[in-house]
Amino acid sequence: MDRIKYAPYKDKVQTPEKAALLIKNRDVLGVSGFTKAGDSKTVLPQVAERALYEDLKVTVLSGASLGYDTDADLAKNGALYKRMPFQADPTLRKSINNHEVLYVDQHLGQTADMLQSIDTFKIDVAIIEAVAVTEEGYIIPTTSVGNSPIFTEKADKIIIEINKTFPETLAGVHDVKFLKKQPHRDVIPIRDPDTRIGVPYIKIDPEKVAAIVFTEVPDSPAVIAAPDEKTTAISNHILGFLEKEVDEGRLTESLLPLQAGIGKTANAILSGFTKSRFKNLTMYSEVLQDSTFELFDSGKLVFASASSITVTEECSRRVFGDFEKYKDKLVLRPQNISNAAEVISRLGVIGINTAIEFDIYGNVNSTHITGTKMMNGIGGSGDFARNGYLSIFACPSMSKGGKISHIVPMVSHTDHTEHDVDILVTEQGLADIRGLAPIERARVIIENCVHPEYKEQLTQYFEEAYKQGGHTPHILQKAFSWHTRFKNQGTMKIQEYADDHA
Amino acid sequence: MDRIKYAPYKDKVQTPEKAALLIKNRDVLGVSGFTKAGDSKTVLPQVAERALYEDLKVTVLSGASLGYDTDADLAKNGALYKRMPFQADPTLRKSINNHEVLYVDQHLGQTADMLQSIDTFKIDVAIIEAVAVTEEGYIIPTTSVGNSPIFTEKADKIIIEINKTFPETLAGVHDVKFLKKQPHRDVIPIRDPDTRIGVPYIKIDPEKVAAIVFTEVPDSPAVIAAPDEKTTAISNHILGFLEKEVDEGRLTESLLPLQAGIGKTANAILSGFTKSRFKNLTMYSEVLQDSTFELFDSGKLVFASASSITVTEECSRRVFGDFEKYKDKLVLRPQNISNAAEVISRLGVIGINTAIEFDIYGNVNSTHITGTKMMNGIGGSGDFARNGYLSIFACPSMSKGGKISHIVPMVSHTDHTEHDVDILVTEQGLADIRGLAPIERARVIIENCVHPEYKEQLTQYFEEAYKQGGHTPHILQKAFSWHTRFKNQGTMKIQEYADDHA
Numbered sequence A, B: 001m002d003r004i005k006y007a008p009y010k011d012k013v014q015t016p017e018k019a020a021l022l023i024k025n026r027d028v029l030g031v032s033g034f035t036k037a038g039d040s041k042t043v044l045p046q047v048a049e050r051a052l053y054e055d056l057k058v059t060v061l062s063g064a065s066l067g068y069d070t071d072a073d074l075a076k077n078g079a080l081y082k083r084m085p086f087q088a089d090p091t092l093r094k095s096i097n098n099h100e101v102l103y104v105d106q107h108l109g110q111t112a113d114m115l116q117s118i119d120t121f122k123i124d125v126a127i128i129e130a131v132a133v134t135e136e137g138y139i140i141p142t143t144s145v146g147n148s149p150i151f152t153e154k155a156d157k158i159i160i161e162i163n164k165t166f167p168e169t170l171a172g173v174h175d176v177k178f179l180k181k182q183p184h185r186d187v188i189p190i191r192d193p194d195t196r197i198g199v200p201y202i203k204i205d206p207e208k209v210a211a212i213v214f215t216e217v218p219d220s221p222a223v224i225a226a227p228d229e230k231t232t233a234i235s236n237h238i239l240g241f242l243e244k245e246v247d248e249g250r251l252t253e254s255l256l257p258l259q260a261g262i263g264k265t266a267n268a269i270l271s272g273f274t275k276s277r278f279k280n281l282t283m284y285s286e287v288l289q290d291s292t293f294e295l296f297d298s299g300k301l302v303f304a305s306a307s308s309i310t311v312t313e314e315c316s317r318r319v320f321g322d323f324e325k326y327k328d329k330l331v332l333r334p335q336n337i338s339n340a341a342e343v344i345s346r347l348g349v350i351g352i353n354t355a356i357e358f359d360i361y362g363n364v365n366s367t368h369i370t371g372t373k374m375m376n377g378i379g380g381s382g383d384f385a386r387n388g389y390l391s392i393f394a395c396p397s398m399s400k401g402g403k404i405s406h407i408v409p410m411v412s413h414t415d416h417t418e419h420d421v422d423i424l425v426t427e428q429g430l431a432d433i434r435g436l437a438p439i440e441r442a443r444v445i446i447e448n449c450v451h452p453e454y455k456e457q458l459t460q461y462f463e464e465a466y467k468q469g470g471h472t473p474h475i476l477q478k479a480f481s482w483h484t485r486f487k488n489q490g491t492m493k494i495q496e497y498a499d500d501h502a
């Protein structure tokens, strides 16, 4: 109870079951949570539960993906009408691909803008995890800020979920600033990753608070595969490239602020920096994984700005067990600021993200398996790729025992266009396509990134297309033949080339 | 001679022929000129001329497209190795599509950044059109600023081309500010379209000036078709949509700063505002066409910011004949500021651009005919679409007597992804796809934008794809069948549906 420093809230405390009754059929919910961090652990799951027994279908907007089985249960129990702007859950994914749930896959930096510019999404109820409530009744978030400021601003009612598993020392790490709707928007005066421009809590109208619940469930731990041969090779190619940039005088040894996507590839890449010659590194990212804390501990990293902290169980104990150790090196921001075009372009962020596939001309697919099935979503990758100093995309050259080549003639879905991609890298090597025309790009991508087992086959496609002419040579009838071959025959490989190579 | 106010330059004056001799084989040239405005009229054409008789192949970077036949002659005479970041010339286009010229199609706002971040492009010689030279030897540009600041900064040598056909009263309309390379980049403190942040000239090192020439050739006049039934219908749909936004309280009657692309569709759309109820409009755009001055004259527009002025002969006489009348309502900026993500997002620009085609899920192709052949380039459309408040794309629903539907199952090239497009409009109607999932978008796009002659055929594709499932339903084997049918049979139409409709 001492986490509620605003007396009038004390009689709003209730059980999650009861709080969840505030949510009605067809409501639009704005919930905290960003890549499994800082999400609602008891109220939102109760919504899923209720949907088992009654007519309850809601739209759920979040920061990014939610933890545990919340998204899965909401989907499985038919509680979801629409979901945005991001998810990463296998069950929900299935419902999306079966057309049971409508999904709006959105740049993470732009949801708040959309909510300001259109009123289609009213936000009936905001459900926000907090570490505590201030004397004024304001919310101190936990491990993510996400879209919580805009949700609470737009919401009719607010449910606060106080999570006692996080130490109160988290207070102070957040930096919250509301951006006004244009034409009243002002400069976002962040000049360095560590610039603070706001207040360490989310200012809300206490009148809107309809319920407060307590929970003792920690964030669902991230599970991250250790770096392996492939991801280490990718990391080394990127480090080698950046070292060359430093040697040739284009960057200094502290580089520029780094952003890294989520998942094992991104984590391995960042881990690689611990053994690099770079120093005084900073991050201006959206999610911080274990590798960020490795970098702090190794003395390489001096500051990290993001919207959330998503770490493994072990790392969580280390970080939140002695949070004072890291607190002055961290800031957590709303995602429309961590991912703001203005700040990313000013700071010159080096964005490192993972691709599902990319093509010979440098277009990147981050979201769709064989052009149709949603994987997770674009997340913040487009915010950084579009406006940063360098936009790097990485993935393995090949997977599923060679049945999939991640470099294809034409991506089956485009999330990042040729205009927005600078560097492509696989365990095979790295292609620097800045300032290159499409046919130049094709040559360097095939040469440097493609697995030997697919090189001849891809060269063949390019040569045949090249003969037909055009700035961006393609044979439209065959552009997706690799994907359809995979679908129909279980492999992208053309037998004759595979035989040749064997 | 009185246009050269810096004495030491006086003995650098020479003929264009002689000045052009400063350019050597394999040089990289940075030339002024943005959508035919403010380009080199005598020196650069001499480079083309020389290439007829000697081994001379250069890389040409400009602001955007050049006027007259300069790009055509450079291409025809084999003078071009590489060209960037934009062109719009039929002859050059052909050379690009024949692989005779390498072309790098780039966001117009990002060329300066690229030049700062990589040294592949050294800029041997900058050729800059000027209305005059200041007492310090600095350049006062003519009708465009474009990339001239970064070109002169990076260049080894500078050739200034003083164009006497423009009145000296142009001086003062420009606002030039250099943006430092990250991490030293500061806030771009533009808070309104009329904010001035720099100086009205391009500061250069006078030591670099290798030659000055005089020319009396005016800008090549823009030729713009008058609004017709289709473009007027498109304009009316957009006006109707914006009126609704005002009625429902989402925008005020002065809207937000407008950006409009080049060409007859964009010009017609903007013209439509003269008869609208909106008032105190502003523009934060890259090019100003005739319609901007129509809007000034009708009292609807109070201020326009851009990087160039590209008008018809008649409009040119009107504007430059009495420039004082317009001068305090205009500012011309470098294109990395007119197109800066930071400013576009802060001001909340409403971007209106033209598409070559778009698809049922809201992806837009602005550059490639049937996926392979370059038309012009992406220009600044991506700078505005990605970071503005509203991103509108327009085109006719159908053309070439019904043989082409501009709404297709899948775009054959993606310049603007589903994540970056808000509004699609044809003469048939307007689709507001904000906050919609792909299958919702498909329904509203087919219903509102597609020509009746193609509606059934497109519905059929969507329904068949939908049955196969997936977040973004597609049948990859048929996704480009409309394009290949057009290529092989001269029409996108499937006979049975056409017969049905007839």
Ligand SMILES: CC(C)(COP(=O)(O)OP(=O)(O)OC[C@H]1O[C@@H](n2cnc3c(N)ncnc32)[C@H](O)[C@@H]1OP(=O)(O)O)[C@@H](O)C(=O)NCCC(=O)NCCS
Pocket (backbone or CB within 6 Å): A260, A261, A262, A263, A264, A265, A266, A286, A287, A353, A354, A355, A356, A357, A366, A367, A369, A370, A375, A376, A377, A378, A379, A380, A381, A399, A400, A404, A405, A406
């Ligand atoms: C692209 C992305 C899915 C890669 O994630 P990852 O964990 O590194 O990737 P994996 O290699 O494990 O691939 C994920 C799955 O997709 C499958 N897959 C990937 N590419 C595929 C392809 N071209 N065809 C078919 N399946 C493919 C993999 O085989 C794997 O399937 P499995 O789980 O059955 O083994 C992930 O980074 C992402 O969602 N990115 C978009 C969001 C983003 O970039 N955010 C930025 C900051 S958070």
Ligand SMILES: CC(C)(COP(=O)(O)OP(=O)(O)OC[C@H]1O[C@@H](n2cnc3c(N)ncnc32)[C@H](O)[C@@H]1OP(=O)(O)O)[C@@H](O)C(=O)NCCC(=O)NCCS
Pocket (backbone or CB within 6 Å): B260, B261, B262, B263, B264, B265, B266, B286, B287, B353, B354, B355, B356, B357, B366, B367, B369, B370, B375, B376, B377, B378, B379, B380, B381, B399, B400, B404, B405, B406
């Ligand atoms: C897209 C763009 C080419 C449209 O220009 P426009 O003048 O309105 O378009 P038009 O309808 O005259 O089309 C141009 C040509 O392409 C052809 N074309 C357009 N779409 C086509 C399609 N889907 N398939 C085949 N041909 C097509 C037209 O038929 C026309 O050919 P023609 O000259 O032989 O008649 C032009 O706006 C552009 O280059 N945009 C990209 C740059 C940009 O947006 N800049 C932003 C600010 S400057």
